[in-house]
Amino acid sequence: MPRLNQRLGLTRYEADEAYKQALDAYKKGDFDNAADQLGKAIEALPGNSEYYAARGLVFLEDAEYEQAEADFVEALRLFPYEMLAHYGRGVIAYKQKKWDEALEHFTKAYHARTDRPETLYYLALTHYQREEYASAADRMYAANDLFEKANDRRKADSARWLRELAKHKLPTQKSLLEGS
Numbered sequence: 001m002p003r004l005n006q007r008l009g010l011t012r013y014e015a016d017e018a019y020k021q022a023l024d025a026y027k028k029g030d031f032d033n034a035a036d037q038l039g040k041a042i043e044a045l046p047g048n049s050e051y052y053a054a055r056g057l058v059f060l061e062d063a064e065y066e067q068a069e070a071d072f073v074e075a076l077r078l079f080p081y082e083m084l085a086h087y088g089r090g091v092i093a094y095k096q097k098k099w100d101e102a103l104e105h106f107t108k109a110y111h112a113r114t115d116r117p118e119t120l121y122y123l124a125l126t127h128y129q130r131e132e133y134a135s136a137a138d139r140m141y142a143a144n145d146l147f148e149k150a151n152d153r154r155k156a157d158s159a160r161w162l163r164e165l166a167k168h169k170l171p172t173q174k175s176l177l178e179g180s
Helices: 002-006 011-026 031-044 049-061 067-078 083-095 099-112 119-128 133-151 155-167 173-178
Strands: none
Touching: 011 031, 011 049, 031 049, 031 067, 049 067, 049 083, 067 083, 083 099, 083 119, 099 119, 119 133, 119 155
């Protein structure tokens, strides 16, 4: 039988408040407090995949990879299409140089949210590591466009990678049409 608080909606309110406090702490770089607040949100609503994915991201930012991985896995158990969890697992796999696993998770994250430039950026880097330079360039151009539109400071990184990718003499659209 659900708790009285759940029936009245108080648990959801408490979880949302803890989540908001966690986001504020995260923005300030206070990862311990952010993780604690997300723990409270999870305790109040243990079936919410977003809370686990967010706490996983906090652990990832704090280089607590085992805890991050555990939270991402739980988020995906609860909701297999949780974008942030796939993104986080992709980052961990990328750092471990597990290119196939990274590609799988970044692709799933991209399909869940096609408007996230950081996913495209990491997809490009993963393709680059796999020596798939044309795919890397396509993804990096798309990421760069989204970073530009958002006036995101990470556009400098994507522009630097585009210059690096240009060294690989990739075919242009025009050369493909001309059959050269």
